[in-house]
Amino acid sequence: MSRSTQPSFRTGKILRAALYSVLILFAVYYLLPLFVMLVNSVKTLDEIRGGNMMSLPEAFTIEPWLVAWSKAQIGVEPTGLSPYFINSIMMVVPAVAISTALGAMNGYVLTKWRFPGDKIIFGLMLFACFIPFQIVLIPMARVLGMIGIAGTTSGLVLVHVVYGLGFTTLFFRNYYAAFPDELIKAAKMDGAGFWRTFTRILLPSSGPIIVVTVIWQFTNIWNDFLFGASFADFDSMPMTVALNNLVSSSTGVKEYNVHFAGAVLAALPTLIVYVVSGRYFVRGLMAGAVKG
Amino acid sequence: MQPSLPGKAQATLREVLPRLVLSPSLFLILLFVYGFIIYTGYLSLTDSRMLPSYDLEGLGNYAKLWGQRNWLIALQNLAIFGILYIAICSVLGLVLAILLDQKIRGEGILRPIYLYPMALSFIVTGTAWKWFLDPGLGLENTMHLWGWESFTFNWIKDRNMAIYTVVIAAVWQSSGFVMAMFLAGLRGIDSEILKAAQMDGASRWSLYTRIVIPQLRPVFLSAFVVLAHLAIKAYDLVIALTNGGPGRATELPATFMYSYTFTRNQMGVGASSAVIMLAMIASIIVPYLYSELRERR
Numbered sequence: 048m049s050r051s052t053q054p055s056f057r058t059g060k061i062l063r064a065a066l067y068s069v070l071i072l073f074a075v076y077y078l079l080p081l082f083v084m085l086v087n088s089v090k091t092l093d094e095i096r097g098g099n100m101m102s103l104p105e106a107f108t109i110e111p112w113l114v115a116w117s118k119a120q121i122g123v124e125p126t127g128l129s130p131y132f133i134n135s136i137m138m139v140v141p142a143v144a145i146s147t148a149l150g151a152m153n154g155y156v157l158t159k160w161r162f163p164g165d166k167i168i169f170g171l172m173l174f175a176c177f178i179p180f181q182i183v184l185i186p187m188a189r190v191l192g193m194i195g196i197a198g199t200t201s202g203l204v205l206v207h208v209v210y211g212l213g214f215t216t217l218f219f220r221n222y223y224a225a226f227p228d229e230l231i232k233a234a235k236m237d238g239a240g241f242w243r244t245f246t247r248i249l250l251p252s253s254g255p256i257i258v259v260t261v262i263w264q265f266t267n268i269w270n271d272f273l274f275g276a277s278f279a280d281f282d283s284m285p286m287t288v289a290l291n292n293l294v295s296s297s298t299g300v301k302e303y304n305v306h307f308a309g310a311v312l313a314a315l316p317t318l319i320v321y322v323v324s325g326r327y328f329v330r331g332l333m334a335g336a337v338k339g
Numbered sequence: 340m341q342p343s344l345p346g347k348a349q350a351t352l353r354e355v356l357p358r359l360v361l362s363p364s365l366f367l368i369l370l371f372v373y374g375f376i377i378y379t380g381y382l383s384l385t386d387s388r389m390l391p392s393y394d395l396e397g398l399g400n401y402a403k404l405w406g407q408r409n410w411l412i413a414l415q416n417l418a419i420f421g422i423l424y425i426a427i428c429s430v431l432g433l434v435l436a437i438l439l440d441q442k443i444r445g446e447g448i449l450r451p452i453y454l455y456p457m458a459l460s461f462i463v464t465g466t467a468w469k470w471f472l473d474p475g476l477g478l479e480n481t482m483h484l485w486g487w488e489s490f491t492f493n494w495i496k497d498r499n500m501a502i503y504t505v506v507i508a509a510v511w512q513s514s515g516f517v518m519a520m521f522l523a524g525l526r527g528i529d530s531e532i533l534k535a536a537q538m539d540g541a542s543r544w545s546l547y548t549r550i551v552i553p554q555l556r557p558v559f560l561s562a563f564v565v566l567a568h569l570a571i572k573a574y575d576l577v578i579a580l581t582n583g584g585p586g587r588a589t590e591l592p593a594t595f596m597y598s599y600t601f602t603r604n605q606m607g608v609g610a611s612s613a614v615i616m617l618a619m620i621a622s623i624i625v626p627y628l629y630s631e632l633r634e635r636r
Contacts, residue, residue, distance in 0.1 A: 066443075069438060076511075078452060079471075080464070080467040083471055087470075096476075098484075099480070099485075100477055101481050153364050156357040156358070168361065170628065170632060171369070171373070172364070174372075174628060175368050178620065179572050181593055181612070181613040182375065182379050182613045183376070185378070185379055186374075186378040187371070189391070209371045209372075210371075241357060266458055269460070270460035270461070272574070273575065276578075287460050290463070290466065291578065294466050294579070306470070307466075307467075310462075310466040313460060313462065314459050314460065317459065317460070321455055321458035325455075328458060329454065332516055333519070
């Protein structure tokens with residue numbers, strides 16, 4: 048990205064200081080909720096109730112994290128969030144892998160093996176990215192029941208593959224559209240077929256877009272709530288749904304410290320991905336926002 | 340040279356193979372997206388209650404829907420939420436992007452801090468803000484402890500103000516993303532134009548208002564489309580933050596659809612509300628996609 052040359056700022060150090068203060072103030076604003084979650088997840092319940100949520104813990108305790116992970120009551124079972132964390136992983140990994148693989152092949156066909164009507168197909172897939180999922184909830188519940196995977200992790204995998212296809216196809220299509228056609232033509236001349244051209248020419252240079260797509264899908268599927276709440280039953284509930292059950296359950300004492308620890312646990316996988324490869328995350332967001 | 344028969348067959352396969360590879364995805368999309376849209380559209384015209392029924396009863400559900408106070412509340416809330424969410428995110432995103440574009444030292448640290456909420460689940464965001472805005476536990480309590488006794492901030496418990504807390508949490512989550520979009524737009528502006536304008540003696544303010552911001556029009560459009568469709572789909576955040584309450588004060592179309600369909604046994608009405616939601620999104624997305632796809636040819 049080329050930096051536009053802005054006129055140099057010579058209006059004085061005061062203005063510069065003000066600029067930095069404003070920017071830092073905003074950083075505080077964005078960090079504050081995370082800070083509150085973290086500090087209160089290591090306080091005792093008494094300290095939270097009696098104290099200031101902005102202050103650092105007086106007596107540090109790891110207990111809320113342990114409770115959130117393995118003892119907290121989710122619904123009726125005192126299992127903690129760990130089984131649901133695992134559910135989410137079991138759901139996310141295949142869903143991301145399948146939707147990314149399909150998206151890569153779709154993008155390849157739609158750019159390098161064009162045929163009449165391919166634009167319409169792409170348009171149909173693209174629009175599918177934006178539909179409000181409320182429009183598919185009722186029939187999806189029935190179809191999952193009909194094929195016997197209602198309330199299972201496999202059912203959720205299917206749902207996430209289907210509704211992720213539009214985006215994965217979009218990502219790969221736009222990436223491959225910029226890939227020089229001459230190389231493809233040359234490969235075809237040399238007798239490379241459909242698969243050879245794909246695996247030898249395109250795939251080796253697809254690293255960045257695969258990372259972008261995997262991160263995008265991982266974040267979206269891990270963070271999904273609507274499908275999990277609609278189609279999972281108790282044994283296949285993903286992390287977000289379990290967290291919401293934990294936080295909004297009206298029985299017993301509200302253990303805020305455990306809620307905070309649970310929220311951080313639910314956020315951790317996507318946060319780690321973001322910290323490790325934020326650049327690709329941003330690229331995915333941009334590609335998802337700026338179409339075409 | 341005449342191609343041999345196996346060669347011909349191979350050529351045919353070569354022709355068909357790409358379409359064959361595309362067909363499972365196309366099948367899934369046609370069935371699970373467009374087929375389901377038709378199915379839900381059909382249900383919205385039937386007398387479905389707890390279970391789908393296929394007896395058509397015309398537009399009765401739509402009449403019922405528009406006669407529901409809850410639906411009107413949901414639409415009014417969506418209007419308040421949508422307008423404020425889009426407006427504040429756009430202004431905040433633009434201001435932050437312009438400020439960050441002043442050759443800031445530490446931009447590489449600040450930018451990811453502004454953007455990280457976008458990586459979180461709305462359920463996490465909702466949980467964090469729920470306790471943060473809770474008068475007894477969060478900000479209000481903190482201000483009291485810090486000595487500002489008269490400070491009150493109980494919007495989340497106030498029927499008339501609760502919808503604004505949804506705006507606060509949603510803006511926190513999405514504004515950094517809008518900032519990133521504007522920043523990318525700013526970095527894409529031709530620096531020659533800016534230099535020329537400066538030579539002509541344009542002030543800093545007019546440089547931005549006359550040249551830079553008008554050039555960002557496509558970014559405004561993209562940001563609008565993304566934010567508007569997120570607003571119409573908003574569901575998780577409300578569930579985690581207020582669960583539609585207090586009372587029905589933060590009901591949105593998405594929560595309305597869910598409760599009417601799955602807990603109130605009014606599937607026909609729920610389906611008709613889903614159709615309205617789709618129509619709202621389509622009216623924004625279809626023209627946008629159409630123009631974007633045409634430009635690219």
